[in-house]
Amino acid sequence: QVQLVESGGGSVQAGGSLRLSCVVSGRTLSSRHMGWFRQAPGKEREFVASISADSTRTYYADSVKSRFIISRVNAKNMVYLQMNRLEPEDTAVYYCNQGPGSVPWDWGQGTQVTVSS
Numbered sequence: 831q832v833q834l835v836e837s838g839g840g841s842v843q844a845g846g847s848l849r850l851s852c853v854v855s856g857r858t859l860s861s862r863h864m865g866w867f868r869q870a871p872g873k874e875r876e877f878v879a880s881i882s883a884d885s886t887r888t889y890y891a892d893s894v895k896s897r898f899i900i901s902r903v904n905a906k907n908m909v910y911l912q913m914n915r916l917e918p919e920d921t922a923v924y925y926c927n928q929g930p931g932s933v934p935w936d937w938g939q940g941t942q943v944t945v946s947s
Contacts, residue, residue, distance in 0.1 A: 832856040832935040836926055839941030842916055850911040850941055852926030859883075860904040863929035866911045868922035869940075879911060880929035889929075893919070916945045 838850040850866070865880035879900040880889045888900050899912040909926050923940035 834926055834935060834938035836924060836938050836941040839924060839943045841944040841946065844917055844945055844947050846916050846945070847912070847914045848916065848943060850913065850924055850926075850943075852909040852911075852938075854907045854909070854926075857907075857935075858904075859902065859907050859909070863932065864902060864909045864926060865929040866900060866909070866924060866926050868920075868924045868943075870922040873922075875925070877930055878924070881909070913943070916943075918945045918947045921945050 833855045834852060836850060836852045838848060840848060842848055861883050863880060863882055866878040867875050868878050869875040878891055878894055879898055881900045881902055885902055890898060897913065897915045902909045913920065921944050923942050925937055925940040927934045927937060
């Protein structure tokens with residue numbers, strides 16, 4: 831059974847930074863395209879960023895491009911999201927899972943990010 835555990839969220843002021851981490855157990859990540867997603871109150875879950883299995887390709891939502899950086903360490907079964915120049919609109923619960931186009935594993939609890947103006 832795959833388990834996803836996200837961490838690193840918190841409350842920051844606009845312009846601040848956070849680094850999210852996701853550890854995956856029950857599967858090796860080395861062959862999987864992985865992604866970060868977020869869900870704001872009252873909204874649908876949306877794509878944020880994804881990274882190919884070998885880290886050579888990354889993809890970002892337009893709203894976070896040039897501010898967020900996705901990375902991974904396959905040997906540790908970990909995926910990261912460095913979030914810079916945070917904006918109040920980034921406030922959401924952040925989740926990791928397989929990248930878009932793959933059937934998602936059961937979602938983890940996510941990690942809350944709150945950005946105040």
